[in-house]
Amino acid sequence: MTEGMVMNLVRLLLYLVGMIGFAAFNAAYLTLLERKQASWMQLRRGPTEVGPWGLLQPVADGVKLMSKQLLLPRDVDVPLFLLGPIMVVVPPILCLVTIPFSETLVARNFNLGLLMIFAFGAISTFVLMLAGLASANKFSSIAAARIVAQNIAYEIPLLVIVLSLVMSTHSFNLHTIVDQQAGGFWHWNLLRLGTNPLMPVAFLIYFICLLAESNRAPFDMVEAESELVAGVFTEYSGMGFGLFFIAEYVNIVVGCCLATILFLGGWHCPFGLLPGLHWFLIKMYALCVMVVWVRWSFPRTQFYGLLNLSWKILIPLALANLLLTAVMLKLF
Amino acid sequence: MEEGSLHLEKQVDVPPGLIHFAALDNFLNLCRANSLWPMTFGLACCAIEMMATGASRFDMSRFGCEVFRPSPRQSDLMIVSGTVTWKMSTAVVTLYDQMPEPKWVLAMGNCAVAGGPFVFPGQYSVVPGVDKLIPVDVYVPGCPPRPEALIEGMLKLEEKLTGRRRWPTVEAK
Numbered sequence: 001m002t003e004g005m006v007m008n009l010v011r012l013l014l015y016l017v018g019m020i021g022f023a024a025f026n027a028a029y030l031t032l033l034e035r036k037q038a039s040w041m042q043l044r045r046g047p048t049e050v051g052p053w054g055l056l057q058p059v060a061d062g063v064k065l066m067s068k069q070l071l072l073p074r075d076v077d078v079p080l081f082l083l084g085p086i087m088v089v090v091p092p093i094l095c096l097v098t099i100p101f102s103e104t105l106v107a108r109n110f111n112l113g114l115l116m117i118f119a120f121g122a123i124s125t126f127v128l129m130l131a132g133l134a135s136a137n138k139f140s141s142i143a144a145a146r147i148v149a150q151n152i153a154y155e156i157p158l159l160v161i162v163l164s165l166v167m168s169t170h171s172f173n174l175h176t177i178v179d180q181q182a183g184g185f186w187h188w189n190l191l192r193l194g195t196n197p198l199m200p201v202a203f204l205i206y207f208i209c210l211l212a213e214s215n216r217a218p219f220d221m222v223e224a225e226s227e228l229v230a231g232v233f234t235e236y237s238g239m240g241f242g243l244f245f246i247a248e249y250v251n252i253v254v255g256c257c258l259a260t261i262l263f264l265g266g267w268h269c270p271f272g273l274l275p276g277l278h279w280f281l282i283k284m285y286a287l288c289v290m291v292v293w294v295r296w297s298f299p300r301t302q303f304y305g306l307l308n309l310s311w312k313i314l315i316p317l318a319l320a321n322l323l324l325t326a327v328m329l330k331l332f
Numbered sequence: 333m334e335e336g337s338l339h340l341e342k343q344v345d346v347p348p349g350l351i352h353f354a355a356l357d358n359f360l361n362l363c364r365a366n367s368l369w370p371m372t373f374g375l376a377c378c379a380i381e382m383m384a385t386g387a388s389r390f391d392m393s394r395f396g397c398e399v400f401r402p403s404p405r406q407s408d409l410m411i412v413s414g415t416v417t418w419k420m421s422t423a424v425v426t427l428y429d430q431m432p433e434p435k436w437v438l439a440m441g442n443c444a445v446a447g448g449p450f451v452f453p454g455q456y457s458v459v460p461g462v463d464k465l466i467p468v469d470v471y472v473p474g475c476p477p478r479p480e481a482l483i484e485g486m487l488k489l490e491e492k493l494t495g496r497r498r499w500p501t502v503e504a505k
């Protein structure tokens with residue numbers, strides 16, 4: 001074996017262990033964060049009794065879910081039903097492969113990283129749809145049909161926004177995009193008003209689409225428990241359901257990582273000092289807290305409200321943004 | 333009481349595990365006791381007290397059991413909060429059957445415990461206690477029980493699972 005192959009193998013192993021660990025840690029402790037934050041917003045205490053400050057709560061939940069019976073209801077499509085939970089966690093973990101956490105910390109830096117993330121991001125919604133259809137349950141089927149509509153409606157503004165961003169950065173490489181934003185918060189893409197005065201609006205649209213794509217309230221049509229029991233998860237028990245839960249949180253992490261990279265300058269400090277991993281994590285977790293904050297502030301929208309928001313407001317705005325970017329790039 | 337209107341499915345006997353590891357079992361039970369997810373399921377006036385238990389004054393989320401799951405497939409605990417009528421009983425039994433093992437039932441309020449104020453000569457509609465339909469682990473009496481009583485019931489269930497009491501018992505003055 002040559003030196004290069006060994007390096008590649010070591011890299012692959014490190015990536016697998018590191019990313020799965022990172023994803024599992026985030027999924028576990030973001031649930032705790034969510035429960036704690038919900039409690040604070042509702043003047044409660046949240047989990048306090050299980051471990052100090054409730055810190056062992058995710059462990060208890062995880063072990064309990066793993067030790068629970070896996071039910072296989074009578075009419076389900078067995079292979080699809082069993083594959084669903086597995087296939088839904090793989091794409092977000094794969095997406096983490098090309099996220100640059102700092103100047104040097106990236107598993108694999110390649111040219112079309114941004115494109116790859118969106119390609120894999122699209123898969124996980126389709127897997128949700130398949131899982132819903134395979135459950136042979138009317139609530140799951142309705143939720144599966146909703147996912148398709150929701151996914152189409154929100155993928156378009158998301159991609160159009162990212163397209164206008166790529167036009168102004170001239171690169172699909174996440175590392176290059178972050179490098180361009182060095183040297184203070186006025187260089188961040190969020191405030192790059194020279195190429196596009198609508199950048200803050202673009203960030204807002206991106207954030208809304210992130211909520212919708214990761215199926216978070218107020219857009220959680222996948223699991224609308226007031227209408228559809230538990231949506232596509234209705235028939236899943238034990239760790240099957242646990243994996244969907246993990247996938248949801250890892251999707252949020254991926255979305256927040258991407259927002260940090262595309263708009264908030266990645267690992268660069270807002271004042272040009274001490275760039276590094278810590279700044280990336282601070283920004284990323286601040287966005288995660290925002291996602292949870294939104295969830296516990298707004299009630300769930302109705303389904304037509306969701307589609308109206310996308311087709312009547314977000315898509316025209318995103319297209320206007322794209323046009324404006326093109327004009328500005330041509331003129332200046 | 334005639335049970336003719338009720339078609340109870342025969343309970344399937346789950347074979348016990350061949351090998352048990354005591355330490356592992358204790359650990360699993362500890363984890364299960366600390367994450368009892370109830371089902372979103374309320375039948376009558378007692379359900380209002382159950383909601384109050386989850387709200388900010390009493391806050392059952394301190395014990396990690398505030399995750400009310402909408403689907404029986406994902407819940408561990410069925411809190412029968414309220415009057416069970418014979419007409420409702422099939423639904424209750426179906427929901428119980430749909431829950432995956434291991435599962436527990438907490439009968440909340442006099443109605444669920446023994447029929448409550450609705451048991452009198454000649455009444456035909458109310459099940460005199462939900463334990464006529466499904467096995468019950470913890471009984472919480474009261475009409476309705478105070479939220480503290482429901483939390484005490486949850487602690488009793490945890491005690492039943494782990495063999496240890498989490499908090500000292502409060503002495504009556």
Ligand code: SF4
Nearest residue numbers: 377414441442443476
């Ligand atoms: S026990 Fe009392 S409060 Fe509870 S459901 Fe029965 S009548 Fe209502």
